[in-house]
Amino acid sequence: MNARNSFLLVVLCSLLTLTTRAQDPHPISGINMLKDSRWPSRPDGRTVIEVSWENPTSSDAQQRAWVRDAITNSWGKVANINFTGWGAATASSEGIRIRIDPTGHPHTKGLGTMLDGKPDGMVLNFDFLGDFKCRISKEDCIKFIAVHEFGHALGLAHEHNRADCLCNEDPQGSDGDFYVTPCDLASVMNYCNPKWSNHGRLSPNDVVGIQVIYGKPGGSAPAVTELKEIRFIPCTMDVTDKANTLRQLMSKSSAIRAASFTMETKPVPTKVADKFSVPVTIRYFADNDEAKANGLKKLLVAEGYDDDAINVENMVAVMGSTIPDYIEVWTKTDPVPTRTKFDEIRLIPCTAADREIVRLVRKVIDATPEYEVKAFSEEKNAVPQRAADRLPAPLTIRFFHPDDEGKAYGMKKLLALYGYPIDDIAVENMVPRMSKVYPSYLEIWHK
Numbered sequence: 001m002n003a004r005n006s007f008l009l010v011v012l013c014s015l016l017t018l019t020t021r022a023q024d025p026h027p028i029s030g031i032n033m034l035k036d037s038r039w040p041s042r043p044d045g046r047t048v049i050e051v052s053w054e055n056p057t058s059s060d061a062q063q064r065a066w067v068r069d070a071i072t073n074s075w076g077k078v079a080n081i082n083f084t085g086w087g088a089a090t091a092s093s094e095g096i097r098i099r100i101d102p103t104g105h106p107h108t109k110g111l112g113t114m115l116d117g118k119p120d121g122m123v124l125n126f127d128f129l130g131d132f133k134c135r136i137s138k139e140d141c142i143k144f145i146a147v148h149e150f151g152h153a154l155g156l157a158h159e160h161n162r163a164d165c166l167c168n169e170d171p172q173g174s175d176g177d178f179y180v181t182p183c184d185l186a187s188v189m190n191y192c193n194p195k196w197s198n199h200g201r202l203s204p205n206d207v208v209g210i211q212v213i214y215g216k217p218g219g220s221a222p223a224v225t226e227l228k229e230i231r232f233i234p235c236t237m238d239v240t241d242k243a244n245t246l247r248q249l250m251s252k253s254s255a256i257r258a259a260s261f262t263m264e265t266k267p268v269p270t271k272v273a274d275k276f277s278v279p280v281t282i283r284y285f286a287d288n289d290e291a292k293a294n295g296l297k298k299l300l301v302a303e304g305y306d307d308d309a310i311n312v313e314n315m316v317a318v319m320g321s322t323i324p325d326y327i328e329v330w331t332k333t334d335p336v337p338t339r340t341k342f343d344e345i346r347l348i349p350c351t352a353a354d355r356e357i358v359r360l361v362r363k364v365i366d367a368t369p370e371y372e373v374k375a376f377s378e379e380k381n382a383v384p385q386r387a388a389d390r391l392p393a394p395l396t397i398r399f400f401h402p403d404d405e406g407k408a409y410g411m412k413k414l415l416a417l418y419g420y421p422i423d424d425i426a427v428e429n430m431v432p433r434m435s436k437v438y439p440s441y442l443e444i445w446h447k
């Protein structure tokens with residue numbers, strides 16, 4: 001049986017074993033975001049969200065002020081978000097509408113924009129008269145809870161729901177689809193945080209995460225990279241078509257706005273071209289352009305370019321007093337492909353029935369000349385059910401070493417190429433869970 005046929009069998013098996021949709025943790029990834037629920041930004045990059053109260057009375061003015069204060073000084077302070085209004089809701093109020101319920105469990109009826117204009121979209125409790133009790137000062141309870149619930153209102157799911165969080169709490173509510181930072185025990189959104197709701201204080205990763213999503217305070221819209229000029233420079237004339245492809249990709253992308261896209265038409269001295277070790281090099285010259293250059297790289301990776309085939313080069317240090325405000329994109333011929341080497345690949349069938357499938361996976365890898373594997377090992381002991389339940393997809397590739405991310409994604413591509421449904425394969429970044437020692441093997445789990 002050749003590898004391709006083997007995989008047809010794998011596809012059949014996976015159809016039989018398919019239970020849940022795979023989530024593919026974001027490779028750089030604790031914030032757990034539902035991407036489509038992000039509130040839109042205005043052209044200046046600011047996200048303005050109206051907040052109103054369904055049933056305010058004069059007797060709860062103090063409590064409402066605590067909520068407003070807690071939100072303005074947390075999410076509203078660290079990200080480019082402006083919560084406005086805070087008056088009584090009317091029938092046509094948009095944004096977040098809050099019901100004050102003295103006996104209810106605080107909650108939101110969805111994430112992010114799902115709450116837009118929804119009556120009673122958020123429920124807060126100021127008196128704790130029902131079975132939801134406050135065991136500390138009421139002011140603290142009200143503030144801590146508000147920070148958590150507004151996290152939901154910004155599109156954040158529970159951190160402990162994540163497939164990569166080692167937390168004994170049961171997942172609650174819907175999971176996100178964008179893990180912005182590594183699983184974060186200190187998040188205000190994590191039930192496993194020993195500090196309840198992190199005492200209303202955003203963790204460092206909460207801050208980073210919300211800034212990735214909504215931008216820094218006063219910053220411009222994070223989604224669009226604005227540039228004066230992007231210069232495309234083919235190192236030799238025979239790669240002009242490659243440079244043109246890059247130009248087309250970047251000029252048609254809605255994430256990039258450049259006043260001009262220019263192409264170098266003269267040959268480049270070999271000395272210069274030889275300096276580049278990868279097919280695409282993005283050079284920036286102004287300090288402020290670092291994020292833009294990395295944004296261009298992200299775009300190319302999203303388009304299917306190999307992460308390892310693109311370098312971002314910081315030219316700031318070699319510039320004198322003249323700092324150009326363009327970015328250069330250099331192209332050269334692909335270097336001779338190197339073989340991807342692994343010290344070890346561990347195959348872990350979650351049940352005896354999966355044994356056959358992991359063996360087929362091994363055959364495929366074995367049959368691929370680009371891979372060089374020193375050792376394969378197969379787990380023979382039964383896998384605890386909990387461990388199996390945590391896997392985000394029927395087939396999960398885990399890497400533990402920061403350098404192995406590209407290899408793990410390469411492996412995913414290979415298996416997809418052989419017919420394994422790509423949505424059934426997850427790559428799990430285990431690096432944040434390791435301390436100091438980063439094993440150099442890959443694990444391939446099957447359930």
Ligand SMILES: [Zn+2]
Pocket residue numbers: 148152158
């Ligand atoms: Zn919650």
